Amino acid sequence: MKLLISSIVALLAGILSALLIPVGEGVNSFLLHLSSLSINIGRYIVFPMVFFSLAIAVCKLRREKKLIRTVLITALLIAASTVLLVSIGVLVTIIISPSRIPLIVETRSLFDLADQRNTFMSIFPQNMFTLFTGNSNVLLPIYFLSFILGFIMYRDKEVSEPAFNLFDSLSRILFELNMVISGISPVFLAFISFSLTRSIKSIPDRAMFSNLILILSISSAVIILIAYPLALYLTDRKTNPYKTLYNLILPLFHGLISGDSFFSLSILTRTLKKNLFISRKISALTLPLNAMFAKAGTALVTSVTFLTILKSYSSLEITLYQIFWVILFSILVSFTLASFPAMGVYTALYMLSEFYSRSHTGLTDSYLLIKPVVPLLIGFAVLIDVATSALITLIVSRKSTLE
Incomplete structure (x- = not known):
């Protein structure tokens, strides 16, 4: 509290x-630097905490014969939530009907999609130790290595027990350090909200x-205040879903203000463990995976924004073909944004503009239309x-x- x-x-x-x-201007620049520093500090412990905690989670879940089932359920929920949220966003867009934004001249942004193209290739570098000095936005290689180590620890308890104990100890220590860092997050939020x-x-x-x-606000309200509480109620009718939602206010604030999935992962880990009593083995497995691939919100904002674009x-109404095209590509592109924890929406809009312009001339730089409000969209x-x-x-x- x-x-x-x-x-x-x-x-x-x-x-x-x-x-x-x-x-x-000098003070403003200094405060903007403090905002960037705040996000860096908030993300500081995330990668090592994921690495040591995930291995323990995988080993424990495998010993309980729940690993494959847990991964499959998580993957299915990621896919289902993405489809559901994009559908809700598009439905709200159709009902309200987006108003046209006057065409403006903007400088073309240079996008470096190398991280996106190399995300899966970076899982197997020529030297495994380079995983620990890689791009700070690419978590997947660290996640994969930790998953494999946890999977192997299961095989021979006598051999792996010392490593298991070391990983478990470091996981607990890093979790406590995360508690300290997330405990001073109000300072971070002050600088980030200023920026x-x-x-x-x-x-x-x-x-x-x-x-x-307005469309994004209504869509967000429908999802967070109606759809998700309903889903929580259907999975546990003994617990008030709005009480659960109340406990999630803090990480929701962090997500909205920072616009960074990895920054929010720190406070979300703390909240689920301390306030909602989620076990480490579940959160350590699902939360990083969600931070990389559960981009349902990104897909929703992308679809709504691109329909507005x-x-x-065009002076004509949006056709059914355009609606289904936007739904399909918003969903597909969202699964390729694992290496974009902060700029996922803008990157996705750039990609949709590129894809769509291949069959429609004059729309190559259409994503620039919403460049002024990118921080809000993110x-x-x-x-x-x-x-x-x-x-x-x-x-x-x-x-x-339950199992």
């Missing part, structure tokens, strides 16, 4: 400071994006991604407990 209250106070302080207190508010404040002609923001580039996407990650982990945990 104290952490939640202090986080809300910090958020308000950051927002009000950005709105009311005039600062010079985000300044970005929003500097958007020219914010009113022309109001309809898009299509509407802006915030909405990660907010729903964090909620989705928490929901999947809770359902998997309840399923495992």
